[in-house]
Amino acid sequence: MQPTPAEVARTLAAGHLPAVAHIACRPGPIPVRHVTDAQGHVLLLSPADGAFSTALRPQPGTDDTAMVLDITDVPPVAGSPGLGRVWVSGWAKRLEGDEALQATLEYAEIDASGDLLDVGDSQVLHRMDVAEVRFERNEKLVDVDPDDFAVASPDPLRQIEFDLITDLADHHLAEMSAYVRRQLGSTFQPKDEPRVVRMDRYGFLVRLDEKLARLAFPRPVTDRHDLAHLLHPVLCHRCGS
Structure with missing residues (x-):
């Protein structure tokens, strides 16, 4: 979506x-x-x-x-x-x-x-x-x-999008990169680390070298707290294994 x-x-x-x-x-x-x-x-x-x-x-x-x-x-x-x-x-x-x-x-x-x-x-x-x-x-x-x-309704993450993206880049780059590579499987493995460049209630947009890929959330998120709950298994992959 x-x-x-x-x-x-x-x-x-x-x-x-x-x-x-x-x-x-x-x-x-x-x-x-x-x-x-x-x-x-x-x-x-x-x-x-x-x-x-x-x-x-x-x-x-x-x-x-x-x-x-x-x-x-x-x-x-x-x-x-x-x-x-x-x-x-x-x-x-x-x-x-x-x-x-x-x-x-x-x-x-x-x-x-x-x-x-x-x-x-x-x-x-x-x-x-x-x-x-x-x-x-x-x-x-x-x-x-x-x-x-x-x-x-306007996107609930738009006002905090900058904070969310910079937080992922500063503190969770390795986890997000691993998650994106798992989602891509063997179809495409970028040379550079995948980086989140946009977020909205439905998912996030990731830059892969010169390409962009959209990864969807399981459901639309309602606010920052809901997003944190949804991303927890991604950022703590070993916690859920």
């Missing part, structure tokens, strides 16, 4: 990667902070008098503005392949009153930024209702259904 395009798109749009906004009939792109809430709406946090908030001021007679959020993956370590790029399109509306308060709480569940304390004063929140999602990887463009995007 491996992540679906909807799951990768939600992971990229979760709120932990830099993003820029392209706003209809406005110069840009404009950097903006964001998260995607549990319902699949994009929340956008910005200074009340900043370029982004100014550009999103709706035309007379309307209360929202068309925009595209553009997010490109940042690989966790050197040699890691990128997950791709996602464009999330929709209509953004400034939130006020109770809506802004509720959105502030939802934003804080994902990114507890201190600027959230100033929402309604020097900071504002906009919510973008998603109308279209496009995901690109390796020059292949995929249209993701907005409903699939809304119900997909």
